[in-house]
Amino acid sequence: MAKVKVHIFLKPGVLDVQGKAVEGALNGLGWTGVSNARVGKMIEFDFDGDNADAEVRKMCDTLLANTVIESYRIEVE
Template sequence: MAKVKAHIFLKPGVLDVQGKAVEGALHGLGWTGVSGARVGKLIEFDLDGVDDPAAEAKKMCEQLLANTVIESYRIEVA
């Protein structure tokens, strides 16, 4: 069984409204040196019964987990 992590983030140049909100909130709390905040998602799952878990996870990202028009992803398999 493989432990898979899919890290999904908006591509550079795509406006990250959540990231801007987080950045503004941090500034409001006194952390004025924060810039370029980006918010993403992490999806963790166990994957069993496949020969190449990384390839299967990539297929999952391409078909469902990531909107590849505006998001990029990185797969980790342990």
């Protein structure tokens, strides 16, 4: 059984409204060195099957990520 983590972020150039809100809040609280904040999501699950990398990539392309505006990175342990 493999432990899988999928990290999903908006692609560069896509406006990240949540990232801008986090950046503004941190700046407002005194952390003025923070810039270009991006907010993403991480999906973690166990996978019991063959060829985890290829299967998880299919999952991402089919359901987990909107590949038009999002990119993803897969970790399989």
